[in-house]
Amino acid sequence: MLTSDILHRDFKPEPYWWEAYRPVAGELVEVPREARVAIVGGGYAGLSTALELAKQGIDAVVLEANELGFGASTRNGGAVSGGVNVGKSFSGKSVDIDRDRAARILSDAGDAFALIDRLINEERINCFWETPGRFVGAWTDKHFQAQQRRLVLLNEAAQSGAFMVPRERQRDEIASDYYRGGMVVERSGKLHPALYYRGLLAACRRRGVAVCAKAAAGRITRAGNGWRVETGRGTVIAGDVVIATNGYTGDLTPALKRRVVPIASHIIATEELPTDLARSLIPRGRTLSDTRRVLCYYRMSPDGKRMIFGGRARFTQVDPTVSAPILHRYMTARFPQLHGVRVTYAWTGNTAFTLDALPHMGQSEGLHYCLGCNGSGVAMMTYLGYQTARKIARAANYACSFDAPDFPDHRLYSGNTWFLPAVGGWYRLRDRIDRLLA
Numbered sequence: 388m389l390t391s392d393i394l395h396r397d398f399k400p401e402p403y404w405w406e407a408y409r410p411v412a413g414e415l416v417e418v419p420r421e422a423r424v425a426i427v428g429g430g431y432a433g434l435s436t437a438l439e440l441a442k443q444g445i446d447a448v449v450l451e452a453n454e455l456g457f458g459a460s461t462r463n464g465g466a467v468s469g470g471v472n473v474g475k476s477f478s479g480k481s482v483d484i485d486r487d488r489a490a491r492i493l494s495d496a497g498d499a500f501a502l503i504d505r506l507i508n509e510e511r512i513n514c515f516w517e518t519p520g521r522f523v524g525a526w527t528d529k530h531f532q533a534q535q536r537r538l539v540l541l542n543e544a545a546q547s548g549a550f551m552v553p554r555e556r557q558r559d560e561i562a563s564d565y566y567r568g569g570m571v572v573e574r575s576g577k578l579h580p581a582l583y584y585r586g587l588l589a590a591c592r593r594r595g596v597a598v599c600a601k602a603a604a605g606r607i608t609r610a611g612n613g614w615r616v617e618t619g620r621g622t623v624i625a626g627d628v629v630i631a632t633n634g635y636t637g638d639l640t641p642a643l644k645r646r647v648v649p650i651a652s653h654i655i656a657t658e659e660l661p662t663d664l665a666r667s668l669i670p671r672g673r674t675l676s677d678t679r680r681v682l683c684y685y686r687m688s689p690d691g692k693r694m695i696f697g698g699r700a701r702f703t704q705v706d707p708t709v710s711a712p713i714l715h716r717y718m719t720a721r722f723p724q725l726h727g728v729r730v731t732y733a734w735t736g737n738t739a740f741t742l743d744a745l746p747h748m749g750q751s752e753g754l755h756y757c758l759g760c761n762g763s764g765v766a767m768m769t770y771l772g773y774q775t776a777r778k779i780a781r782a783a784n785y786a787c788s789f790d791a792p793d794f795p796d797h798r799l800y801s802g803n804t805w806f807l808p809a810v811g812g813w814y815r816l817r818d819r820i821d822r823l824l825a
């Protein structure tokens with residue numbers, strides 16, 4: 388199909404989710420002169436840090452460079468996992484971690500899932516939160532076997548309720564023969580990401596947190612025992628600073644910029660589908676992803692009418708009219724019955740990968756940070772913000788396993804991602820070879 392045939396006449400190059408909540412600056416909240424804690428970045432991580440600090444009686448200001456919700460937090464797929472992707476690098480391979488550490492990490496990832504569930508209920512966030520589970524399709528038989536090996540640890544450490552689905556039963560999960568079976572992770576959910584964001588924002592505001600849009604932190608310097616954070620709209624003196632900029636981490640914090648690789652992810656939303664077709668595609672209403680290096684993730688929209696289909700059409704930001712036809716091709720490879728269906732929305736956003744494929748919180752040069760969602764951060768970045776707040780408030784009763792002193796960098800990586808298009812091409816080729824050899 389030509390690009391012009393793929394795009395619906397009402398096509399919008401922006402997130403479908405923004406129909407429900409569009410990032411806005413609103414009436415600008417004045418940047419306070421002082422705060423106990425200044426948080427840079429107003430996504431899930433920043434807001435969740437501020438919310439927990441407020442609950443602990445500590446005042447915080449959130450400084451967001453753009454509109455509120457500009458980053459990945461209103462652009463993602465809304466699939467919420469309790470650890471199935473933790474430790475998966477951007478090559479799609481799981482990194483080698485010794486079993487004890489892996490168990491601790493998965494246990495904390497399981498806690499991240501519990502936290503988001505609790506927050507949504509406690510703060511009464513109306514965001515179509517459901518827990519139907521996830522199906523992860525195996526691209527090759529080898530991948531199926533690797534899933535089988537990982538399953539035991541997932542169930543022991545994160546109580547994932549994971550089980551294998553052989554190829555013969557795959558159609559119980561997806562109206563497609565694309566995969567070689569796969570794994571169901573029952574302890575997974577889905578939500579409307581922008582409404583979840585709106586709910587967190589409202590919860591912060593209810594507790595009096597100053598959330599300042601259009602207040603990019605431009606410079607952070609020492610001021611006595613604390614910090615001076617300069618923005619175009621005023622300077623804050625704060626006791627502690629938290630960097631929560633994930634895939635949008637820039638020159639403000641060069642040491643952190645060298646430790647995260649911003650990788651773009653892209654999504655399309657189709658036009659409304661005929662009811663029977665829409666109902667048939669994912670019979671159990673789960674979210675889906677797969678084990679390819681260049682993975683795709685997808686689900687139905689909260690009203691069940693549209694396919695929301697995402698993946699790394701490119702590893703860098705591209706115009707949605709470029710990513711839409713690529714994602715459409717990936718979608719119809721899995722669902723040939725969607726040939727001819729048009730795309731109504733297409734958009735892109737940044738995730739942040741780390742060199743050890745693990746999320747991180749900690750301190751760098753005296754600044755706290757929570758960064759590195761590695762593609763899955765709805766629950767995880769909420770959790771890292773919460774844990775960072777508890778650490779600052781000295782309310783944490785154990786050290787979170789993502790709070791590790793070693794946050795690796797690489798002498799050949801300075802934060803410049805010139806190599807990503809080549810890496811993307813290579814991984815696509817490797818995926819094809821894996822299947823040919825399988």
Ligand SMILES: Cc1cc2nc3c(=O)[nH]c(=O)nc-3n(C[C@H](O)[C@H](O)[C@H](O)COP(=O)(O)OP(=O)(O)OC[C@H]3O[C@@H](n4cnc5c(N)ncnc54)[C@H](O)[C@@H]3O)c2cc1C
Nearest residue numbers: 428430431432452458459460463464466604736760764765
């Ligand atoms: C297309 C896409 C699909 C995804 N799908 C899923 C999914 O299905 N499930 C899942 O779990 N995860 C998914 N993710 C990942 C998830 O969205 C992120 O992990 C999460 O939103 C990160 O939240 P955050 O608060 O850390 O960062 P963000 O929400 O990205 O916020 C960072 C903010 O920092 C701000 N900032 C940067 N520099 C400055 C500065 N100097 N001063 C002030 N502010 C600054 C930016 O403007 C930005 O708003 C997806 C991501 C993308 C892009």
